[in-house]
Amino acid sequence: MGCVEQLNYEILLSKVRFKECSTFISSNFDEYYKIQPGYRMMNVFIIGVPPIYVAVDGDNIIFPYTKPCHGTFVLTISSPEEVKKIKTMGELVK
Amino acid sequence: MILNDEHKKALLLLGCPEVPVQTSLAIYISDLLVKSGASVIIAGNNAALELVRTADPAGHYIRDTADLDATIGALSEKRVDADICYVFIHNDAGVSYLATAAALISGEAVGIIFGNDAVTLAQQCDDAGLEHIRARAVHNPKPIISKVNMEVERWAASNS
Numbered sequence: 001m002g003c004v005e006q007l008n009y010e011i012l013l014s015k016v017r018f019k020e021c022s023t024f025i026s027s028n029f030d031e032y033y034k035i036q037p038g039y040r041m042m043n044v045f046i047i048g049v050p051p052i053y054v055a056v057d058g059d060n061i062i063f064p065y066t067k068p069c070h071g072t073f074v075l076t077i078s079s080p081e082e083v084k085k086i087k088t089m090g091e092l093v094k
Numbered sequence: 095m096i097l098n099d100e101h102k103k104a105l106l107l108l109g110c111p112e113v114p115v116q117t118s119l120a121i122y123i124s125d126l127l128v129k130s131g132a133s134v135i136i137a138g139n140n141a142a143l144e145l146v147r148t149a150d151p152a153g154h155y156i157r158d159t160a161d162l163d164a165t166i167g168a169l170s171e172k173r174v175d176a177d178i179c180y181v182f183i184h185n186d187a188g189v190s191y192l193a194t195a196a197a198l199i200s201g202e203a204v205g206i207i208f209g210n211d212a213v214t215l216a217q218q219c220d221d222a223g224l225e226h227i228r229a230r231a232v233h234n235p236k237p238i239i240s241k242v243n244m245e246v247e248r249w250a251a252s253n254s
Contacts, residue, residue: 017186037194038170045166047194049222066190068139068162069110 013074029055033090108138130250177201184209
């Protein structure tokens with residue numbers, strides 16, 4: 001198991017409640033999917049309170065990432081492979 | 095991370111160790127579970143696990159420990175399962191871990207909510223349909239101990 005620190009990510013939202021991340025993703029992106037807790041995104045597993053939303057913007061994937069001591073972040077990473085995967089495995093919401 | 099198949103499997107997921115009662119609660123619950131016949135894994139980040147290990151240097155109460163992220167991965171990939179998972183909650187992240195455990199294990203997932211925000215966090219769990227016990231314990235575990243006793247007794251009785 002890896003760590004998100006090994007990924008080349010950008011932080012869109014920092015140290016907030018999980019629900020705020022869900023609202024941020026559903027309010028700011030035109031294409032987003034619902035995933036189950038434990039969904040694998042590169043070398044990390046996504047946790048959260050369902051519904052967990054993951055958005056797509058071109059080749060970028062936008063997702064919530066929770067740390068026990070720091071709350072939840074919304075991160076974006078350029079990954080055509082993960083975009084392709086979420087379109088197959090995720091449940092399209094919008 | 096090896097569990098004895100003859101025993102019921104219990105998993106404790108620790109949160110950030112900034113609230114003092116967490117470490118003693120983890121050791122206390124582990125002891126109750128072992129006495130009830132369960133095998134116990136305690137998962138947490140490095141700091142949370144070092145606090146637990148340091149408080150039990152001879153390993154009288156703590157047997158197996160595991161990295162929190164690796165444990166979530168193992169649960170997700172079905173390499174590990176639990177009959178009961180107690181998730182230690184004193185912040186919003188803890189609720190996310192409880193929801194995740196509830197979705198991934200075949201057994202029960204129950205939140206142990208403590209700290210200054212216990213009421214708010216309990217409401218979040220209720221809203222998400224997550225089981226929990228709670229008390230506003232920060233430095234002194236006493237307010238939540240009787241609830242912990244009853245909860246572990248309930249689980250042990252339901253599996254005897």
